[in-house]
Amino acid sequence: MQVETTVNGKAMSADVEPRTLLVHYLRDELELTGTNVGCDTSSCGACTVHIDGESVKSCTMLAAQARGAEITTIEGMASADGTLHPMQAAFMECHGLQCGYCTPGMVMAASSLLKENPNPTEQEVREGLEGNLCRCTGYHNIVKSVLTAAGGA
Amino acid sequence: MTAVMGTPMKRKEDPKLLTGEGKFVDDIHVHGELWMGMVRSTMAHAKINAIDTAEAAGMPGVHSVFTGTQLQEMGLWAAPLPCAWPVTEDMLNPPHFPTASEVVHHVGDIVAVVLADSRYRAADAAEMVVVDYEPLPAVASIEDAIAGEKLAHAGLGTNKAFHWPLIPDPDALEAAFANATHVVKGEFVQQRLIPAAMEPRGVLAIPSPAGGDITLYTSTQVPHILKVMLAATTGISESKLRIIAPAVGGGFGAKLNVNPDESLAVTLANKLSRPVRWTETRSEAAFSTHQGRGQKQTMEIAADENGKILGVRAHIDADMGAYMMLITPGVPLLGSFLYTGVYDVPAFGFTCDGYFTNLTPTDAYRGAGRPEASYAIERVMDMLSYEVGVTPEEIRRRNYLAGGGEFENLEVASTLVFDSGNYSPNLDMALDMAKMAELRAEQQRRRDAGDKKQLGIGLCTYVEICGLAPSRALAGLNYGAGGWEAGTVRLLPTGKVEVVSGSTPHGQGHETAWSQIVADKLGIDPADITVLHSDTAISPLGMDTYGSRSLAVGGVAIAMACDKVIDKARLIAAHQLEANPDDLDFEAGRFGVKGSPDKGLLIQEIAFGAFTAHNLPDGMEPNLNEQMIFDPPNFAFPFGTHVAVVEVDEDTGETELIDYIAIDDCGNHVNPLIIEGQVHGGIVQGVAQALYEGAEYDAEGNCKNPSLMDYLVPSPTEVPNIQTGYTYTPSTSNPLGVKGVGEAGTIGSAAAVINAICDALRPHGITDMSMPATPMKVWKAINSADSTANNGGGQ
Numbered sequence: 001m002q003v004e005t006t007v008n009g010k011a012m013s014a015d016v017e018p019r020t021l022l023v024h025y026l027r028d029e030l031e032l033t034g035t036n037v038g039c040d041t042s043s044c045g046a047c048t049v050h051i052d053g054e055s056v057k058s059c060t061m062l063a064a065q066a067r068g069a070e071i072t073t074i075e076g077m078a079s080a081d082g083t084l085h086p087m088q089a090a091f092m093e094c095h096g097l098q099c100g101y102c103t104p105g106m107v108m109a110a111s112s113l114l115k116e117n118p119n120p121t122e123q124e125v126r127e128g129l130e131g132n133l134c135r136c137t138g139y140h141n142i143v144k145s146v147l148t149a150a151g152g153a
Numbered sequence: 154m155t156a157v158m159g160t161p162m163k164r165k166e167d168p169k170l171l172t173g174e175g176k177f178v179d180d181i182h183v184h185g186e187l188w189m190g191m192v193r194s195t196m197a198h199a200k201i202n203a204i205d206t207a208e209a210a211g212m213p214g215v216h217s218v219f220t221g222t223q224l225q226e227m228g229l230w231a232a233p234l235p236c237a238w239p240v241t242e243d244m245l246n247p248p249h250f251p252t253a254s255e256v257v258h259h260v261g262d263i264v265a266v267v268l269a270d271s272r273y274r275a276a277d278a279a280e281m282v283v284v285d286y287e288p289l290p291a292v293a294s295i296e297d298a299i300a301g302e303k304l305a306h307a308g309l310g311t312n313k314a315f316h317w318p319l320i321p322d323p324d325a326l327e328a329a330f331a332n333a334t335h336v337v338k339g340e341f342v343q344q345r346l347i348p349a350a351m352e353p354r355g356v357l358a359i360p361s362p363a364g365g366d367i368t369l370y371t372s373t374q375v376p377h378i379l380k381v382m383l384a385a386t387t388g389i390s391e392s393k394l395r396i397i398a399p400a401v402g403g404g405f406g407a408k409l410n411v412n413p414d415e416s417l418a419v420t421l422a423n424k425l426s427r428p429v430r431w432t433e434t435r436s437e438a439a440f441s442t443h444q445g446r447g448q449k450q451t452m453e454i455a456a457d458e459n460g461k462i463l464g465v466r467a468h469i470d471a472d473m474g475a476y477m478m479l480i481t482p483g484v485p486l487l488g489s490f491l492y493t494g495v496y497d498v499p500a501f502g503f504t505c506d507g508y509f510t511n512l513t514p515t516d517a518y519r520g521a522g523r524p525e526a527s528y529a530i531e532r533v534m535d536m537l538s539y540e541v542g543v544t545p546e547e548i549r550r551r552n553y554l555a556g557g558g559e560f561e562n563l564e565v566a567s568t569l570v571f572d573s574g575n576y577s578p579n580l581d582m583a584l585d586m587a588k589m590a591e592l593r594a595e596q597q598r599r600r601d602a603g604d605k606k607q608l609g610i611g612l613c614t615y616v617e618i619c620g621l622a623p624s625r626a627l628a629g630l631n632y633g634a635g636g637w638e639a640g641t642v643r644l645l646p647t648g649k650v651e652v653v654s655g656s657t658p659h660g661q662g663h664e665t666a667w668s669q670i671v672a673d674k675l676g677i678d679p680a681d682i683t684v685l686h687s688d689t690a691i692s693p694l695g696m697d698t699y700g701s702r703s704l705a706v707g708g709v710a711i712a713m714a715c716d717k718v719i720d721k722a723r724l725i726a727a728h729q730l731e732a733n734p735d736d737l738d739f740e741a742g743r744f745g746v747k748g749s750p751d752k753g754l755l756i757q758e759i760a761f762g763a764f765t766a767h768n769l770p771d772g773m774e775p776n777l778n779e780q781m782i783f784d785p786p787n788f789a790f791p792f793g794t795h796v797a798v799v800e801v802d803e804d805t806g807e808t809e810l811i812d813y814i815a816i817d818d819c820g821n822h823v824n825p826l827i828i829e830g831q832v833h834g835g836i837v838q839g840v841a842q843a844l845y846e847g848a849e850y851d852a853e854g855n856c857k858n859p860s861l862m863d864y865l866v867p868s869p870t871e872v873p874n875i876q877t878g879y880t881y882t883p884s885t886s887n888p889l890g891v892k893g894v895g896e897a898g899t900i901g902s903a904a905a906v907i908n909a910i911c912d913a914l915r916p917h918g919i920t921d922m923s924m925p926a927t928p929m930k931v932w933k934a935i936n937s938a939d940s941t942a943n944n945g946g947g948q
Contacts, residue, residue: 017273024272033180034173036402038351039435043861046351074173088171092163095826098834099660100170101351101402107171126869133861135351135403136660137830138837138898139869 003063007032008076016063023047025063026073034074034104038133045132048105048112049073055112057105057131074104077111087111087149096145098136106132110146119150158673161826165664165679175400178355178372179432186357186428187216189417190275192265192282193440194257197291197511197854198305201255201284204265209281214274217425218282220265221252229420231388234411234476237378237633238483240507244315247306247509249476251413251420256289258305259475259511260855261440263413268421268429291511293854295449295472298508305475305509312508314473315482319489320502321568329464329500333455337536342923343448343525344847345472347439347859348518349866350659352402354442355432356414358422367419368395374404374659375697378634380689382411382479387420394419398687401659405838406517407442408659409699410479414441439859444848445518447472448485452492452529460541462552464500465566467492467529471507474514481516482507486630487618487700488522490567494530495576495616495792496552501566511854517699519838520617520896524903527615531904535612535911536920545612545908546584553577553614561885562787569618571790572885572892575818579880580614583794583816586878592798600916605804609913611797613905619893620705620789620886637784638702639694640710642671642718644777646764648757650677654686655695656707661895662827663703667711669823670889674715675756676742694782701791701893704823709887710783717779722759728770729754729762789884789892793817795836797905801913806932808844808910814876815901820884820892828894833875835898841867842899843906847925865925918942 003025004013014029026032026049035058038046047058050072077085084092087107097103106129113120113128120128125146126139134142169175192204206218219227233248252263265282269275290303297303298312305312320326330336357370367389373379376396384391401408414431422429433441448471455464471485489503538548550557554565557577564570589610596608621627622636639655652667663686668679685691696706719739726744727734730752737744745753754762759777762768766775798812817832845865849857858864883890903924910922910931917938922931 019273027180028182028272031182032173033176036177036352037179038353038402039861041435041860041862044351044435074171078172084168084171091171092167095164095830097167097170098662098830099351099403100166100175100400101177103170104173122874129869131868133351133866133868135349135405135838135866136834138833138835138875139872140833140875141830143869143874 001064003067005066005069005071007071008073018064020063021059022061022063022066023058026058032073032075036101036104038102043133045109046102046105048108048132050108050112055109074107077107085111090145090149094141094145094148096137096141102132102134106134106142110149113146114150122147156673157669157679159822159825162665162669162679162824164662165668166662170400177352177400177402178357178370181357181370181399183359183428186430187268187270188272188275189429189431190267190269190279191263192267192279192284194253194260194262194264196257196286196288197260197293198289199257199286200289201253201257201264202287203285205283206265209267209278212274212278212281214270215278216268216270218265218267218278221254221263224252224266225250225254227424229424230386230416232386234413234416235382235386235479236477236481238480238631240317240482240486240631241315244482245309246477247309251416259513261513266417272432291854292509293511293850293852295447295470295508295510298472298510299470305511314507314509317486317505319567321566322500323502325500326464326466326502330455330466333463334458335456335460335537335540336453337533337540338453339529339533339536339921341450341452341529341532343446343450343528344924345447345515346445346518346842346846347848347864348405348407348442348445349864350403350405350407353433353435353438354408354412356418357428357430358418359428360422360426366393366395367423368397369415369419370397370399371415372401372408373398374401374408374657374699376657376687376689377655377695377697379411379415383416383419387416389419389423396689398657404659405519406445406521406699409517410443436860439848439856440513443478443514443516445515446525447515448525450525450529452533454533454537456537456541460537460543460548460551462496462498465493465498466502468504471505472510472512472515473507474510474512476514478514478516481514483630483632484515484517484522486522488526490569490618491523491526491616492530493566494527495554495574495614497554498566512850519835520899521700523617523896524839524900527613527617527900528904531613531615532907535908546580549580549614550577559882570787572787573882574790574792575880575882576614576792579792579816579818580794582878582880583796583814586816586876587796587798587814606800606802607913609799609801609909611905611907611909611912613795613901613908615901616790616792617897617900618788618790619701619896620785621700621702623787624784634696635784636696636706637782638696638707638710639780639782640707640714641780642711642714644718644756644760646761648681648760650675650682652682652684652711653692654684654707654711655692656698656703657687657695658698661703662824666704666823666827667708670708670712671715674712675718677756701895704891705789705884705887705893706783706785708823708891709889710781712889713783714779714781717781718777721779722756722777724770724773725759725763726754729768785886787886789820789886791817791819791892791894791897793897793901795901795905797909799906799909799913801910801931803935806928806935808926808931810840810873810906813873815898816878816880817894817897818880818882819894819897820882821890823891829877831894832877832898835896836875836902837867837872839899839902840872840906843903843924843926845871845925
């Protein structure tokens with residue numbers, strides 16, 4: 001079936017099996033491989049993207065369910081001139097990433113969190129990112145990154 | 154240029170990873186690729202009666218289906234998958250091929266492989282392969298293995314794979330225990346852990362259109378070791394194999410292996426002349442990637458009336474799992490030398506028995522043997538402090554090596570020579586930062602008040618052995634390779650620098666740290682330095698990344714290669730400036746003639762001159778291109794003090810880690826930002842073992858919690874912020890004075906957390922708590938201790 005979406009501001013279309021997960025539509029069909037897959041139980045959040053402005057784990061929905069949606073992936077966060085999104089810049093500033101595998105999902109979830117709550121407490125950041133797992137950082141610097149981004153916003 | 158060594162430079166790796174441009178294996182695709190779908194055993198131990206592949210083979214998009222027997226008959230393998238560390242001459246090591254043919258030995262053993270044109274179709278077809286198993290008795294735990302009534306490998310006649318002793322002076326050890334006032338014994342379980350790097354493992358093998366060469370992209374820590382081992386076990390010439398580890402999403406030891414999937418991808422791609430790929434699913438990883446820990450420890454300590462240690466005796470039973478993988482049997486031995494911790498121990502004995510079970514194989518996991526050792530000694534030290542009636546910090550002070558003062562090159566009871574240490578100031582700093590006196594007062598207040606939430610404070614003073622490794626020391630342990638590392642520093646005609654690293658990063662920031670080392674040595678802007686790594690065609694020599702070795706061996710090799718560059722550049726500069734080499738100063742990237750400040754040459758100018766070779770000293774080779782292969786004279790021994798502060802809810806048994814203080818000493822620092830990140834992450838992995846994680850198996854050998862739904866990798870809400878601090882005791886094992894730090898956090902934290910829980914529960918008479926200390930376990934311990942007390946006080 002043909003699935004048409006707008007991804008990072010561009011009209012996209014691909015012919016996929018009806019059972020195709022959104023994350024595989026993005027990765028395998030549109031070749032936007034920045035969105036990662038870290039589990040098969042919607043536990044890790046590595047695949048988090050924005051759909052119509054809300055953060056969603058893209059392994060929890062079918063591509064077909066995203067027909068007509070406006071999708072933002074990690075590839076769409078920096079400006080066209082390459083300037084990092086403030087959340088990306090904060091992660092770099094605070095060493096909020098090591099291997100970088102959970103990072104796209106973390107950045108997407110964290111930027112969505114700040115949209116809902118522009119001045120979160122440390123505890124609110126931790127609770128807001130509860131659905132995103134990282135094995136490298138122990139979260140300390142991820143939380144610091146999000147608080148830094150909030151302060152700079 | 155100001156110094157960049159020791160500064161928190163932002164990472165060069167980050168922009169790509171932050172924007173989705175970093176390429177992991179599953180991000181890379183080539184035309185004509187075939188997806189492997191693994192048909193995995195659903196039984197822990199069984200005879201394969203028959204496999205029906207007909208339906209799977211007829212499904213749309215399916216290229217072929219091969220059973221284990223068919224693959225064996227195709228002659229894909231010259232030898233079984235390797236174990237590089239046969240710890241004893243008589244160690245049992247049943248052959249482990251990438252697929253099982255007649256008997257499966259653990260749930261997840263591959264019995265057939267499907268090749269199809271998409272990941273979905275490969276998974277569909279794998280499910281349609283029908284296997285007729287005849288169950289055999291399964292050795293589903295180390296207890297089963299020791300009991301020996303069931304055999305994990307029927308043909309071996311025993312489950313015991315090896316016995317390994319390290320008892321430098323048996324008579325002294327016996328005398329120590331005979332003369333002791335206090336003997337304290339602890340029995341601990343190091344539960345199996347699922348490493349759970351966030352990137353599942355994956356492979357993509359691409360045959361070249363001509364020449365029979367194979368390029369393997371794989372999510373590995375060890376491309377160089379893998380290349381040698383794949384060549385040896387597949388029979389494909391080393392010179393025809395190119396291994397690339399692209400962006401690798403965490404390793405923690407779990408990507409330090411030679412896996413069935415890697416061998417299958419290479420050999421099938423070679424046989425079929427098609428690219429072959431596979432990406433592990435998370436729930437598959439509990440079966441397709443090795444696990445960590447899996448030990449039972451018996452730890453005894455003998456002390457005099459003042460708590461001064463007279464001897465330490467440790468025995469461990471180690472669960473190898475179903476097969477010996479790359480360094481499976483060596484993992485417990487890596488810890489063997491650390492069962493005496495940071496203490497002055499006159500007599501020492503360690504024995505290890507390795508056992509086969511019908512479970513996923515074990516192998517390296519962050520710390521690999523050292524967290525287990527540190528846990529055992531630090532738990533019994535706390536037990537001894539209670540026995541003697543002094544505080545945990547006091548019992549440690551009484552026993553520190555060199556009286557807690559600074560030392561260099563000190564031989565300890567386990568026969569190793571510790572490079573350097575200075576333990577008391579490190580402990581003092583931790584106690585200060587933790588505000589220990591205030592914590593103890595608060596603890597007492599809560600005890601007196603009968604507070605629902607009791608406070609526990611746990612201490613761990615660890616030492617670890619890293620910078621693997623002096624090759625001769627490895628020879629003594631019967632390890633099948635050396636421990637050197639290679640580094641090349643190449644000045645390009647444009648004045649930029651290319652650095653080739655043998656050690657291979659997967660999150661540690663080598664590109665940044667190596668740039669800092671080179672920038673500092675050569676006086677060149679870090680932005681002009683490019684670090685190449687992780688591709689055996691670009692970096693043909695290397696021993697890779699594990700055992701906290703990258704900086705202490707590989708970073709040092711690069712620093713020493715810089716020294717060679719400088720030595721050669723000095724001769725060129727002297728020649729061109731018509732000066733004596735000894736009359737040249739090299740500062741901030743410029744050779745200047747002493748006393749003539751205007752006369753000098755930048756190293757970039759010398760590099761160009763070395764490239765054109767128009768005016769070099771007679772007989773000198775053109776170019777500045779120097780390689781160093783560094784084989785360290787000794788290991789490095791980082792140390793530190795960790796303090797965990799927990800609140801235990803006595804009504805629910807829930808433990809909350811409310812504060813964590815870590816004072817680490819990893820010698821000199823290259824990049825404090827990276828060090829801090831390593832410490833944080835390491836600590837949380839140890840905390841996870843103490844509180845949350847553990848692979849659980851039923852009596853038939855099925856893993857009950859393979860997915861991230863059931864296996865509790867901590868989320869951001871389960872861990873606190875971490876307070877860090879450092880002392881700086883340079884290593885004597887390398888010219889940079891650096892020690893590793895990647896595993897230190899994990900080595901210190903599990904013991905600190907469990908010591909804290911036991912400290913909180915002390916009024917109940919509870920002296921031990923097994924890991925993970927789940928709320929149910931803690932609640933039961935409190936209630937059972939209290940009911941015993943109410944019934945007459947532990948009679």
